[in-house]
Amino acid sequence: MSNDIQIGGRDGIQVTQLASQSNRHGIITGATGTGKTVTLQVLAEGFSRAGVPVFAADVKGDLSGIATAGKPHKEVDRRVKLLALGAYQQRAYPTLLWDVFAEHGHPVRTTISEMGPLILAALLELNETQSGILYACFAIADDQGMLLLDLKDLRATLSWMGDHAKELRADYGNISPASLGAIQRRLLVLQEQGANQFFGEPALQIEDLMINDFSGNGVISLLHSEKLLRESPKLYAAFLLWLLSELFEELPEAGDLDKPKLVLFFDEAHLLFKGMPESLVDKIEQVVRLVRSKAVGVYFVTQNTSDLPESVLGQLGLKIAHAVRAFTPKDRKTLRAVAEGFRNDEALNISKMLIELGTGEAAVSPLNEDGAPCSVQKAVIAPPESRIGPLTIEEREVVLKRSPLKGKYKTTIDRESAYEKLSARAEKAAASEKAEQSRKAQEKVQQKAEKQERSRQPRRSNRQGIGEAFLKSTMRSIGRSIGTKLVRGILGSLLK
Numbered sequence: 001m002s003n004d005i006q007i008g009g010r011d012g013i014q015v016t017q018l019a020s021q022s023n024r025h026g027i028i029t030g031a032t033g034t035g036k037t038v039t040l041q042v043l044a045e046g047f048s049r050a051g052v053p054v055f056a057a058d059v060k061g062d063l064s065g066i067a068t069a070g071k072p073h074k075e076v077d078r079r080v081k082l083l084a085l086g087a088y089q090q091r092a093y094p095t096l097l098w099d100v101f102a103e104h105g106h107p108v109r110t111t112i113s114e115m116g117p118l119i120l121a122a123l124l125e126l127n128e129t130q131s132g133i134l135y136a137c138f139a140i141a142d143d144q145g146m147l148l149l150d151l152k153d154l155r156a157t158l159s160w161m162g163d164h165a166k167e168l169r170a171d172y173g174n175i176s177p178a179s180l181g182a183i184q185r186r187l188l189v190l191q192e193q194g195a196n197q198f199f200g201e202p203a204l205q206i207e208d209l210m211i212n213d214f215s216g217n218g219v220i221s222l223l224h225s226e227k228l229l230r231e232s233p234k235l236y237a238a239f240l241l242w243l244l245s246e247l248f249e250e251l252p253e254a255g256d257l258d259k260p261k262l263v264l265f266f267d268e269a270h271l272l273f274k275g276m277p278e279s280l281v282d283k284i285e286q287v288v289r290l291v292r293s294k295a296v297g298v299y300f301v302t303q304n305t306s307d308l309p310e311s312v313l314g315q316l317g318l319k320i321a322h323a324v325r326a327f328t329p330k331d332r333k334t335l336r337a338v339a340e341g342f343r344n345d346e347a348l349n350i351s352k353m354l355i356e357l358g359t360g361e362a363a364v365s366p367l368n369e370d371g372a373p374c375s376v377q378k379a380v381i382a383p384p385e386s387r388i389g390p391l392t393i394e395e396r397e398v399v400l401k402r403s404p405l406k407g408k409y410k411t412t413i414d415r416e417s418a419y420e421k422l423s424a425r426a427e428k429a430a431a432s433e434k435a436e437q438s439r440k441a442q443e444k445v446q447q448k449a450e451k452q453e454r455s456r457q458p459r460r461s462n463r464q465g466i467g468e469a470f471l472k473s474t475m476r477s478i479g480r481s482i483g484t485k486l487v488r489g490i491l492g493s494l495l496k
């Protein structure tokens, strides 16, 4: 059986997405109510059948119906017939439910250290001076191999920095009480928005987003995002960026496989870029481009293409455009942008097609075997096999009760065990490096001794003095250290 994903069709022609091109990203656009979510659902089902795990943000809760079988319906039957979907079968798909607030799914957490200063500064909307101080805070912690697990750790470290601003100035720059105060206030606001729950251990392990069920179907992970988007859209963006960065840093180079290892659907995708500093947008663009060779496909869902930076749009292979409205001048601008996005000299005809599309119909351009865009086709999107619409609260509970991850993330690990777990992880990474170092050391005992002698220069010992003072003081308030210098990747997340 082919792994390719049927998107829809028309007049006996099938419009499919090649599994082998699915790490080349994509975009789904369209005005409200035109069928974006159902299209996402159809694609997610197709990937799952092909054995590709899926991660998707469920922004309105209406994607959760994917966990239960659809019921016969006139419109569904019409599409099955029209598209001659012989293998169509109403059924549930293997689903994991996740929720930052731990109310409607398994809790999703990461640590401050793992998220890193770049994303965190954007999350807190810090200005340049404040960002500088946050960077210094991470530099101090990283230099000392200190892990900042939760918001409490970060706040304690910042307040320690305030107390030792004078000693720290030489190495880490000016640390003004006003800027420190501003960061602390932002952290308080974030805490009130529910981020307290988000930062801590056990952190989400990306392996848990990359599982298949007993029949080989890819498991679909849904992030419940209704409350998150309402109360803290920045945290939503920060989480998705962290996830992307984590996948990029942790997965090995894979090249072009016959199908991706994971696909991500980022709904309300404009939030990933809106109000973000340019330096961060550049890096997101870079990670999106590079994550392809790690066999990860990223699909953006948004109402308006012009919400995404050109540099990102240029990398998206599959294009699915639902109906665009053309009432206001702004609408017409959107229409032009979407039509031109198809890179076709018949932009005028495409515009016409885009206005006339019905619900659940779209202008589609997948990539062919050579990775070149196919010409735009008008397609009736296939109906999903699972339910269109949300799960009830009771149904969600059943899915959670049956989850293979039940209990794994439930309880926050207390200080002691969090410290031990993270230490072990970092020590494992440090172990191979240490083995290599000691081998070298044995070879050059004499040379090394001389080197150490030379390295005992006044400035360095001064710096260590501050470091030791820092350790003593923060160990009391935080009590966690792994003693190895930490290294960060492109988006500033921790390398393991």
Ligand SMILES: Nc1ncnc2c1ncn2[C@@H]1O[C@H](COP(=O)(O)OP(=O)(O)OP(=O)(O)O)[C@@H](O)[C@H]1O
Residues within 6 Å of the ligand: 030, 031, 032, 033, 034, 035, 036, 037, 038, 039, 060, 075, 076, 079, 359, 360, 361, 381, 382, 383, 384, 388
């Ligand atoms: N492929 C399809 N098969 C059957 N019905 C569909 C299909 N696509 C859309 N529909 C119908 O259209 C409705 C609206 O679609 P959908 O919820 O996907 O729109 P949307 O673009 O996500 O809207 P919003 O912007 O409000 O989230 C669905 O509830 C469903 O009834």
Ligand SMILES: [Mg+2]
Residues within 6 Å of the ligand: 036, 037, 038, 060
């Ligand atoms: Mg929708």
